[in-house]
Amino acid sequence: MSSDESPNAASSERRDAVREKAQQVKARQSRARAIRRTTLVTLGVAVIAAVAVVVTWTVSSSASKPMADPSNVSGGFVVTGVSGTGVPSADNGVGSAEATPTPTGDAAATEAEPTPTATPTEAPAVDIRVYVDYLSTGSRDFQVANVKQLSKWVDTGAATLTYYPVAMLTAKSNGTKYSLRAAGAAACVAQNSPDYFFAFNNALLTQQPGVDSDGFSDGELADLAQAVGVDGPKAVRGCIESQSYTSWVKTATEQALTELPDSGGVALTATPTILVNGTQYVGKIDDPKEFAQFVLTVASDSYYKATPTPTPTVTPAP
Numbered sequence: 001m002s003s004d005e006s007p008n009a010a011s012s013e014r015r016d017a018v019r020e021k022a023q024q025v026k027a028r029q030s031r032a033r034a035i036r037r038t039t040l041v042t043l044g045v046a047v048i049a050a051v052a053v054v055v056t057w058t059v060s061s062s063a064s065k066p067m068a069d070p071s072n073v074s075g076g077f078v079v080t081g082v083s084g085t086g087v088p089s090a091d092n093g094v095g096s097a098e099a100t101p102t103p104t105g106d107a108a109a110t111e112a113e114p115t116p117t118a119t120p121t122e123a124p125a126v127d128i129r130v131y132v133d134y135l136s137t138g139s140r141d142f143q144v145a146n147v148k149q150l151s152k153w154v155d156t157g158a159a160t161l162t163y164y165p166v167a168m169l170t171a172k173s174n175g176t177k178y179s180l181r182a183a184g185a186a187a188c189v190a191q192n193s194p195d196y197f198f199a200f201n202n203a204l205l206t207q208q209p210g211v212d213s214d215g216f217s218d219g220e221l222a223d224l225a226q227a228v229g230v231d232g233p234k235a236v237r238g239c240i241e242s243q244s245y246t247s248w249v250k251t252a253t254e255q256a257l258t259e260l261p262d263s264g265g266v267a268l269t270a271t272p273t274i275l276v277n278g279t280q281y282v283g284k285i286d287d288p289k290e291f292a293q294f295v296l297t298v299a300s301d302s303y304y305k306a307t308p309t310p311t312p313t314v315t316p317a318p
Contacts, residue, residue: 075252075261076129076164077190077197082151084199084228126159126277126299131256133271134182134204135169135211142272142285143205149288154198159295163201166253168271169211177246178215183253184246185221188239193230200228218243277302 128150132139153159165183173179182204190197203224209215216224222237230236239245256268262278274281274291276298283290 075255076162077187077194079154079161079163079198081195082154082198084196085147085151085202124302125157126153126295126302127162127275128153128159128295129162129164129260129275131164131166131260131268131271131273132201132205133166133168133179134186134208135172135179135215136271137208137211138270138285139272140205140208142274143202145286145288146291147202147206149292151198153295161198163197164252164256165201165249166256166268166271167249168253168257168268172211173209173213173215176214176217178209178213180246180249181218181243182215182221183249184243185218185225185240187245187248188236189225189230191245192232192236192239193225196225196228196230200225200230203228 130142132143150159150161154161163186165186167177167180167183169179170177186197186201186204189200207224218241222233222240225236225240226233253268258267260266260268260273260275263275263280264278266273266275266280272285274285276295279298281291281294283294285291
């Protein structure tokens with residue numbers, strides 16, 4: 001009997017050994033799967049954390065960029081100096097702030113009567129606002145035709161001049177968004193070197209690239225700003241190349257397309273749009289004489305509206 005049991009015992013031991021080995025293999029496979037799962041979960045968490053860090057950094061970087069404050073600039077930039085344009089002032093017959101418009105018609109007849117007269121008040125400066133797109137040929141034509149007299153009026157105090165850079169032709173530059181970037185660059189100069197804004201604005205318009213071209217790169221826009229002599233060229237370059245003000249330009253453009261402030265409901269439909277004391281100019285944009293006459297007429301009207309009615313002085317009888 002012992003001879004019969006010996007083969008069965010050996011066979012049983014082999015089965016047990018095979019079963020144990022299979023269990024060990026299974027255990028190793030289970031451990032490997034668990035390790036893989038843990039590794040994948042860890043990697044996933046790490047990736048999510050990395051993405052969160054990148055998003056946070058991007059948002060914080062964007063938030064830290066200087067942004068033009070509409071409450072300070074009102075969407076536009078007042079010209080504080082006309083140096084750097086290379087354009088001499090020209091006497092165009094409009095006159096300075098000290099000039100008193102000559103009344104006509106009934107006003108002249110009234111002055112001929114021997115009635116008491118009031119001391120003439122100084123004519124207020126004319127408010128000129130110009131909405132420009134730096135890829136607009138019309139904006140360029142207006143600037144080229146009127147830069148001399150605009151410079152004179154600002155220099156003599158006859159007018160306050162404000163430019164409103166907008167981006168209506170952003171899609172007209174082969175995807176480079178030149179109109180938007182140029183307006184943002186103008187904002188950079190206005191904020192960092194306001195006395196040279198007029199010169200840079202003039203350079204952007206007179207050296208305007210063609211519609212449907214790539215336009216200037218950000219680096220070339222910064223070079224142009226430096227060429228006109230801006231103060232703090234490093235700060236201006238950094239602002240332009242980081243496109244710090246493009247978001248503000250978008251917002252300003254959207255607001256202008258809805259309604260221009262103090263315009264009686266006028267909305268921006270094309271550039272340039274010029275307002276003189278709130279009245280829109282609809283004459284030839286490349287005719288400086290016609291524009292000068294319009295400015296003189298509006299200034300004269302505003303002067304007489306602002307001049308108080310004279311009050312007679314009573315002289316006691318002797």
